[in-house]
Amino acid sequence: xTTVDGLAHGLAVALQPSxxxxxxxGAVLGTLVGVLPGIGAMAAITLLLPITYYxxxxxxxxMLAAVYYGAQYGGAVASILLRLPGTPxxxxxxxxxYPMAQQGRAGVALFTAMISSFAGSMLGIVILVxxxxxxxGLATSFGAADYAxxxxxxxxxxxxxxxGRLAKSLAMVVLGVxxxxxxxxxxxxxxxxxxxxxxxxxxxxxxxxxxxxxGLAEIIGxxxxxxxxxxxxxxSLRELVPTRDDLRRMVAPITRGTALGGFFGALxxxxxxxxxxxxxxxxxxxxxxxxxxxKGAIEGVAGPEAANNSASITAFVPTLTLGIxxxxxxxxxxxxxxxxxxxxxPMMLEANPDMFWGLVVSFGIGNLxxxxxxxxxxxxxxxxxxxxxxxxYPAIIIFVCLGVYSVRGSTFDIVMVAxxxxxxxxxxxxAFSPALLLLGFVLGPLIETNLRRALLVSRGDPMxxxxxxxxxxxxxxxxxxxxxxxxxxxDQGSQASSVAD
Amino acid sequence: MRRDLYDLGWGAALAVTGFTVAGYAWASYDxxxxxxxxxxxxxxxxxxxxxxxxxxxxxPAMSRPGRFRPFAWPETITVVTALxxxxxxxDRLGILLTTALTVLIASSVAPRGGLGWRLVLSAAVTALVWxxxxxxxxxxxxxxxxxxx
Numbered sequence: 001x002t003t004v005d006g007l008a009h010g011l012a013v014a015l016q017p018s019x020x021x022x023x024x025x026g027a028v029l030g031t032l033v034g035v036l037p038g039i040g041a042m043a044a045i046t047l048l049l050p051i052t053y054y055x056x057x058x059x060x061x062x063m064l065a066a067v068y069y070g071a072q073y074g075g076a077v078a079s080i081l082l083r084l085p086g087t088p089x090x091x092x093x094x095x096x097x098y099p100m101a102q103q104g105r106a107g108v109a110l111f112t113a114m115i116s117s118f119a120g121s122m123l124g125i126v127i128l129v130x131x132x133x134x135x136x137g138l139a140t141s142f143g144a145a146d147y148a149x150x151x152x153x154x155x156x157x158x159x160x161x162x163x164g165r166l167a168k169s170l171a172m173v174v175l176g177v178x179x180x181x182x183x184x185x186x187x188x189x190x191x192x193x194x195x196x197x198x199x200x201x202x203x204x205x206x207x208x209x210x211x212x213x214x215g216l217a218e219i220i221g222x223x224x225x226x227x228x229x230x231x232x233x234x235x236s237l238r239e240l241v242p243t244r245d246d247l248r249r250m251v252a253p254i255t256r257g258t259a260l261g262g263f264f265g266a267l268x269x270x271x272x273x274x275x276x277x278x279x280x281x282x283x284x285x286x287x288x289x290x291x292x293x294x295k296g297a298i299e300g301v302a303g304p305e306a307a308n309n310s311a312s313i314t315a316f317v318p319t320l321t322l323g324i325x326x327x328x329x330x331x332x333x334x335x336x337x338x339x340x341x342x343x344x345x346p347m348m349l350e351a352n353p354d355m356f357w358g359l360v361v362s363f364g365i366g367n368l369x370x371x372x373x374x375x376x377x378x379x380x381x382x383x384x385x386x387x388x389x390x391x392x393y394p395a396i397i398i399f400v401c402l403g404v405y406s407v408r409g410s411t412f413d414i415v416m417v418a419x420x421x422x423x424x425x426x427x428x429x430x431a432f433s434p435a436l437l438l439l440g441f442v443l444g445p446l447i448e449t450n451l452r453r454a455l456l457v458s459r460g461d462p463m464x465x466x467x468x469x470x471x472x473x474x475x476x477x478x479x480x481x482x483x484x485x486x487x488x489x490x491d492q493g494s495q496a497s498s499v500a501d
Numbered sequence: 502m503r504r505d506l507y508d509l510g511w512g513a514a515l516a517v518t519g520f521t522v523a524g525y526a527w528a529s530y531d532x533x534x535x536x537x538x539x540x541x542x543x544x545x546x547x548x549x550x551x552x553x554x555x556x557x558x559x560x561p562a563m564s565r566p567g568r569f570r571p572f573a574w575p576e577t578i579t580v581v582t583a584l585x586x587x588x589x590x591x592d593r594l595g596i597l598l599t600t601a602l603t604v605l606i607a608s609s610v611a612p613r614g615g616l617g618w619r620l621v622l623s624a625a626v627t628a629l630v631w632x633x634x635x636x637x638x639x640x641x642x643x644x645x646x647x648x649x650x
Contacts, residue, residue: 224612
């Protein structure tokens with residue numbers, strides 16, 4: 001199928017009323033959770049996962065994706081008005097967005113964030129289509145060894161690029177892979193770590209794990225933190241209009257941010273948060289007057305917002321064409337696809353063109369909708385910021401309980417979520433990353449299957465990972481990342497301890 | 502804190518977990534060979550890997566000063582209790598009473614005290630559950646105490 005045919009086909013899918021309505025619903029919900037500090041896209045997507053059992057697979061994925069990119073729009077609102085990032089991706093936006101708001105230019109900052117997000121997403125879609133076609137062609141020549149090596153590299157990349165100590169990040173990944181082993185072993189049929197519990201035969205429930213780690217753990221940590229004093233300023237429509245000078249300053253940062261985000265989003269292991277930080281650093285480096293940054297430079301809002309939206313679109317490239325999620329949110333998307341009986345991978349473009357092209361076109365529709373809707377509705381989003389967290393979290397707890405219960409009508413799962421939530425909070429509090437745990441959990445079974453298949457093919461010779469050029473490249477990249485991570489961390493470690501002294 | 506007790510404790514806990522996983526998998530499942538891996542091979546390897554990483558976290562933490570980080574004990578206990586109550590009460594009290602009760606428990610740790618707003622919130626969330634989950638999504642749930650689904 002050519003790209004033009006594909007897009008036409010996708011348009012037909014995405015414009016079906018039953019799909020369109022979920023795309024719009026997802027976009028609005030996403031903006032809402034992005035605006036509200038204390039709940040992120042991760043928690044929202046987890047909460048919605050059980051509901052997707054009730055709708056078609058296209059509608060489900062389109063909605064979950066819309067929540068993801070909608071949250072990127074919403075996240076900027078809280079960042080700019082309260083200096084409180086609604087999502088981790090928009091943390092950088094606080095640096096110049098909040099000073100702009102203090103100078104009475106909140107409206108312009110919001111407009112910049114919206115238009116940059118839109119431009120970043122649209123160009124991200126173009127990159128997605130180009131890369132996906134190329135990569136799925138390339139990926140048909142991938143063998144089991146190549147897949148196993150690539151997934152290991154993805155996990156190592158995610159651990160080295162994140163914050164904190166390398167050993168702690170890797171430990172979370174390994175713990176996640178171990179949790180992924182629980183249940184029936186697909187190769188031998190043996191029951192592993194089930195301890196005779198019938199509920200564990202299918203493994204630990206992805207929804208229960210994600211709800212505990214993200215829904216509950218975030219609530220526990222935020223009950224005291226997210227309570228804010230003082231309402232944000234009001235923003236009227238007229239204040240949104242930027243000056244000609246503002247517009248001129250935006251163009252280059254948006255272009256650079258989109259390119260950066262498009263590239264890093266497509267790599268497994270890196271994600272939209274990293275892209276927005278890199279874009280900010282780049283803008284400050286190329287600026288004629290770098291001292292303006294941090295004091296309300298419009299470039300510092302435009303670049304990162306374009307970058308994180310572009311990255312959130314191209315993050316679908318490895319997920320859909322290789323079946324390898326690059327970040328934890330994509331891991332949930334992959335989980336949702338598998339729940340609906342679709343195995344993402346190089347064959348997906350051929351086998352499920354409805355899903356692939358429908359998603360691509362829905363990205364465009366959803367983003368257009370967000371731009372058209374969010375600019376006039378900005379007042380409503382701003383007033384959402386006035387809702388105190390104490391009104392929200394008890395309701396979220398009920399949604400968590402009902403969401404988990406609805407998966408298979410089991411109160412055992414609710415107890416499990418409670419335990420996972422407490423552990424998840426304790427891990428976050430000790431500076432471990434539960435996101436990496438989830439990534440390991442989703443990728444673990446895939447790695448094991450491919451590893452065993454690769455060694456079966458090579459008759460037990462581990463040299464297969466060095467003899468196949470693709471696998472060998474990934475192995476070398478993995479070791480390079482480990483060395484880089486080790487050097488970087490020991491660097492930071494000595495700096496941190498000198499500061500502590 | 503003279504030592505980084507968080508990393509020390511967690512590193513040790515992860516190392517113990519790793520060894521337990523590896524030992525249990527070694528004893529219970531077939532290892533197989535490299536060519537034909539048994540169900541035990543992958544977990545044993547991972548367990549040992551986790552044990553090693555746990556040691557890498559714990560050992561440097563012994564000679565490094567740590568910073569105390571507050572742990573939200575009341576919030577953790579209350580939220581966990583709320584979930585347990587929900588799980589236990591659902592089949593006995595029905596969804597509406599369970600929701601109201603759970604919200605009352607969960608909101609008890611909110612930074613602002615007082616019973617009034619909590620009662621209002623609990624009524625509002627219960628109404629929301631009725632509209633969204635019972636009327637909207639038609640989920641099969643016990644509605645009232647002793648009621649069949």
